[in-house]
Amino acid sequence: MLRRHIRLRFGRPVDMGILDSRLEALLEENLFQLYRATYPDADYAHIWIAFNAAAKLWSRAGNLVAERCGFEYPRETEESMLAFIQNLGNLK
Secondary structure, eight states: OHHHHHHHTSSOOOOOOOOGGTTHSSOHHHHHHHTTTOOSOOOOHHHHHHHHHHHHHHHHHHHHHHHHHHOOOOHHHHHHHHHHHHHHOEEE
C-alpha cells in the first residue's frame, strides 16, 4: 500500500532504495513515524503496539490511495477484521 501511495503521490514509479531505505525521504512524516512504529522488540505488549501502528498505517495509506483512485475504502471490512484480531489478543 505504501508503494502505491508513493507512486500516486509522485505521479510516477519511484526508486524506493535497497530494502526500502528511501521510505523516510518519500513518505510524509506522520506516515513514516507509523512505519517505524511497526518494528517492535520481542515484548508482547510492544508487539500489540506495533500491530496497532501497522493497522493505522495501512488504513491511512489505504484511504489516501482509495481517495486518489476514486474508490471507496472498505471501512466496515477493516473494522470487522480489527475487532476479530482484538478478540484474539484478549484470549491470552
